[in-house]
Amino acid sequence: MAVFLLFHLFLLMSFTGGALALKIVQVKVPLAALIGHSVQLECIYSLDGDSLYAVKWYRGVDEFYRYVPAEEPRATVFNLNGIEVDLDESNANRLVLRSITAETAGRFRCEVSAEAPSFETVSGHADMTVVQLPQRGPVISGGKPRYSVGDQVDLNCTSMRSSPATNLTWYINGEPAERHHLKVYPIVEDIDGLETSMLGLHFTIKTRHFRKGDLKLKCTATLAALYWQSNEASAEPDRPVHHQRSSSSDVYLDSNSRSTLASAAFTVHFLGSLQRSTLLVSFALVSVIYFVSLS
Ligand SMILES: *[C@@H]1O[C@H](CO)[C@@H](O)[C@H](O)[C@H]1NC(C)=O
Ligand SMILES: *[C@@H]1O[C@H](CO)[C@@H](O)[C@H](O)[C@H]1NC(C)=O
Numbered sequence: 023m024a025v026f027l028l029f030h031l032f033l034l035m036s037f038t039g040g041a042l043a044l045k046i047v048q049v050k051v052p053l054a055a056l057i058g059h060s061v062q063l064e065c066i067y068s069l070d071g072d073s074l075y076a077v078k079w080y081r082g083v084d085e086f087y088r089y090v091p092a093e094e095p096r097a098t099v100f101n102l103n104g105i106e107v108d109l110d111e112s113n114a115n116r117l118v119l120r121s122i123t124a125e126t127a128g129r130f131r132c133e134v135s136a137e138a139p140s141f142e143t144v145s146g147h148a149d150m151t152v153v154q155l156p157q158r159g160p161v162i163s164g165g166k167p168r169y170s171v172g173d174q175v176d177l178n179c180t181s182m183r184s185s186p187a188t189n190l191t192w193y194i195n196g197e198p199a200e201r202h203h204l205k206v207y208p209i210v211e212d213i214d215g216l217e218t219s220m221l222g223l224h225f226t227i228k229t230r231h232f233r234k235g236d237l238k239l240k241c242t243a244t245l246a247a248l249y250w251q252s253n254e255a256s257a258e259p260d261r262p263v264h265h266q267r268s269s270s271s272d273v274y275l276d277s278n279s280r281s282t283l284a285s286a287a288f289t290v291h292f293l294g295s296l297q298r299s300t301l302l303v304s305f306a307l308v309s310v311i312y313f314v315s316l317s
Contacts, residue, residue, distance in 0.1 A: 043070045044142045049132050051148035055122045056155065057185075060108065063117040065132035067144065072136035077114050080131040081105065089114050092137075124185065124215055127152040154185040154216060160243045169237070173227050178207075179241035180220045187217035188243035194231065195238050199223055219243070 050064040065077060079087040086102040091114065099107045104125025111118035119126060131147035160181040169175065181188040187209045192199040205222030212218070223239065231237045 043072045043140060044068070044134065044136045044144055045070075046132070046134060046144050046146035049130070049146035049148045051130050051150045053149070054151050054153040055119075055126065056153055057122055057124065059122055060118055060120045061122055061126075061150070062111075063119065063130055063132075063150075065115055065117070065134065065146070067115075067132075067134045069136065072140050072142065074114060075135045075137045075141075076133075078133045078135075079117055080133065081128040087112065087117060122152055124152050124154070126150070152185070154183070156181050156184040156188060156243065158182065160188070160190065160241050162239070162241055169227055171227050171229050171232070175223060175225050175227060175239070177223045177239065178220055179223065179243075180218065181243035182218050183212060183216035184218075184243075185216050187219040190219055190221035191242050191244070192221060192223045193238075193240040193242070194223075194225070196240070199225070 044067065046065070046067045048064070048066040050066070052061050052063075055061040063079070065079070074091055077089045078085050081102060084100070084102050086100045086105045087107050088098045088100075089096055089112070090098075097107075097109055097112065099109065104123045104127075106120045108118040108120045117132075127150055129147050129149050131145055133143060133145035135141065135143040160179045162177055162179050164177045166173075179190050179192060181190055192204060194203075203223055203225040205224060207220040207222065210218045210220075221241070223241075227237065
């Protein structure tokens with residue numbers, strides 16, 4: 023028993039004494055990456071006197087990138103589905119992946135090893151999912167050319183092909199529609215994994231629904247994802263990073279004929295900002311506004 027304890031103590035001492043030099047400080051991987059975009063992964067480590075032998079990146083158990091400063095060329099890439107390394111932008115601390123596909127997703131591990139005499143190896147990991155924003159805003163269907171008090175509104179809001187499926191919300195004059203006015207449809211998944219969500223809105227028009235002659239119905243599709251995570255506590259403040267993508271399209275139907283005024287606004291925002299020890303929420307917001315005027 024005493025020998026055993028002593029052995030333990032020895033291990034502990036050699037660990038805290040000799041082996042403290044090399045350590046992973048942080049592995050920074052975006053929690054969600056956008057399909058078709060590039061993404062930057064960071065492996066932050068402290069050598070503290072040791073010299074670097076190699077940095078290796080794995081997805082799951084498969085190594086796909088190796089950086090060995092003493093070799094020429096320093097960087098080697100191994101083929102892996104959904105992995106396209108940008109060699110010019112990648113180095114001992116940073117890895118840039120281009121043209122993200124659904125297959126890129128997984129657990130990314132960075133393994134750092136030191137030169138002689140310590141030959142130490144440490145590693146850290148973080149998971150990345152892949153997000154596909156919908157190509158266009160949600161589509162409202164089933165609208166009639168004109169509505170009057172007492173009419174039944176029966177509409178569908180469909181958000182096509184995203185990953186994961188978007189969350190749909192209906193608004194009546196800016197207020198979220200009551201639950202009993204909604205019809206929730208199951209999410210439809212295509213063979214390529216992209217998902218379509220649909221939400222129905224059903225209610226009977228009352229006088230109070232018309233404000234200044236208009237009834238405004240809006241459907242929004244949101245897709246929220248945590249934008250980055252780290253499996254280690256951050257030791258230094260990070261630079262804020264902003265991505266924004268925005269587009270809009272407006273559709274106006276003839277408002278003075280039998281058709282009612284319909285306006286569709288489509289906006290996509292993708293915002294991500296990094297702050298120390300905060301998990302940030304990024305979102306895509308897609309909305310369609312549908313006006314129905316009393317004629
Ligand atoms: C909404 O979609 C459902 C399912 O496809 C369909 O049965 C229904 O008729 C649609 N309603 C409207 C108003 O388009
Ligand atoms: C949809 O909303 C639910 C509940 O608020 C949330 O947990 C989920 O992450 C959302 N999904 C997306 C794709 O934004």
